[in-house]
Amino acid sequence: MKNFMIDGSLKELTKHHTVVMPIACYKTTINQNIHGYIPLHWHDEIQFVLIVKGEAVFQVNEDCKVVREGDGLFINSGCLHMAQDKELSDCIYICLNVSPYFVLSQELYTTYVKPYVQATNLPYLYVNANELWGKSILDAILEIYHCIEQKQQYYEIDITMKLSLIWKNLIDNGFKLEYVQTEIVKSQRMKQMLSWIHEHYAEKILLEDIARAGQLSRSECCRYFRRFLKCTPLNYVIDYRIQKSLYLLQQGDSNITEVAYQVGFNSTSYFIDKFKDSMNMTPLAYKKENA
Structure with a gap:
């Protein structure tokens, strides 16, 4: 299994170059x-x-x-x-x-x-x-x-x-080039909101917090997430927390309750329910399979 490394802004950390060429x-x-x-x-x-x-x-x-x-x-x-x-x-x-x-x-x-x-x-x-x-x-x-x-x-x-x-x-395939500043702004705001989530996922997060990171209203924030990620902002937070828990669960000395709180869940049972929805198995079953 390989871990795909990205930073808080979702920029990939892999260095794409050989010894002499980028x-x-x-x-x-x-x-x-x-x-x-x-x-x-x-x-x-x-x-x-x-x-x-x-x-x-x-x-x-x-x-x-x-x-x-x-x-x-x-x-x-x-x-x-x-x-x-x-x-x-x-x-x-x-x-x-x-x-x-x-x-x-x-x-x-x-x-x-x-x-x-x-x-x-x-x-x-x-x-x-x-x-x-x-x-x-x-x-x-x-x-x-x-x-x-x-x-x-x-x-x-x-x-x-x-x-x-x-x-x-x-x-030569016939592109008609366009440069629209509003499209650049949309992409930047989406990256800002995702970056904020990735920095604060272990904390209590409200919709207002995410919207503020993108300088948007709550409703416009939701529209951005539906357009880019086909989900709500808070569902993305849950999915991201689940993904962050996978690495922790692979550690031999990890504890399900501790992992749940480390990634931002304030209830072990809620973590288990959401984990099962996402991974089709319990955190314990995943731990036994991958530890």
């Missing part, structure tokens, strides 16, 4: 994560995904998209996203994370990369293997994965050439 390319098995899925997060790097087995449901900002085996997804810099296995398909995908500054040379970055990274109408793009441009991108992702695995002579140069090919196919 790039990472690796395989991910979704259900091997400690949560059972890839939790909501964001990063400065752009991301390309290629599904090599099964299917996955990706959420990017407010949208959900099922990505089929053989197809892929482009996720833009700074966008909130998460992924979960679809119908127990044991989904495995290749993940390519790249610093936007590394995609093209510095001289070309301002013209051909920056406008697309900053576009508010381009949080993600489905990459279909049945489209010629899509297959070209997906083949290049797989080739970059093999380049990093094998590290043959001049592989760094091969990678930069393939990145240029990927990006040319992406921007």
Whole structure:
């Protein structure tokens, strides 16, 4: 089991680089994560995904998209996203994370990369293997994965050439770029509210507290959570507390009541009920299975 590390603002803490390049390319098995899925997060790097087995449901900002085996997804810099296995398909995908500054040379970055990274109408793009441009991108992702695995002579140069090919196919696919300041503000406010929850989840939390963190009214706060996360703010708090309890329960000397209070529940029985709703087992059963 792997623990997906993020900070209080939901920014992923994994360093996406090799020794000499700001790039990472690796395989991910979704259900091997400690949560059972890839939790909501964001990063400065752009991301390309290629599904090599099964299917996955990706959420990017407010949208959900099922990505089929053989197809892929482009996720833009700074966008909130998460992924979960679809119908127990044991989904495995290749993940390519790249610093936007590394995609093209510095001289070309301002013209051909920056406008697309900053576009508010381009949080993600489905990459279909049945489209010629899509297959070209997906083949290049797989080739970059093999380049990093094998590290043959001049592989760094091969990678930069393939990145240029990927990006040319992406921007040549006919995007109409938009930059809407209100969309930027929405994303920032959502991140502020989630960050506040992650810093204070062990304390008593009221809806007013969450709304205040995003500089919103209570009703508008609820609308944001419904749009981005398809749940209420307080339900998100409960789910987050349950997720934080998983690591604690895996410790051999943990106590169910102590764990409940550590993650913000003021009743052991309520913790057990909510844990069962989320994990389909009791905390004790989870502890015995994973300790």
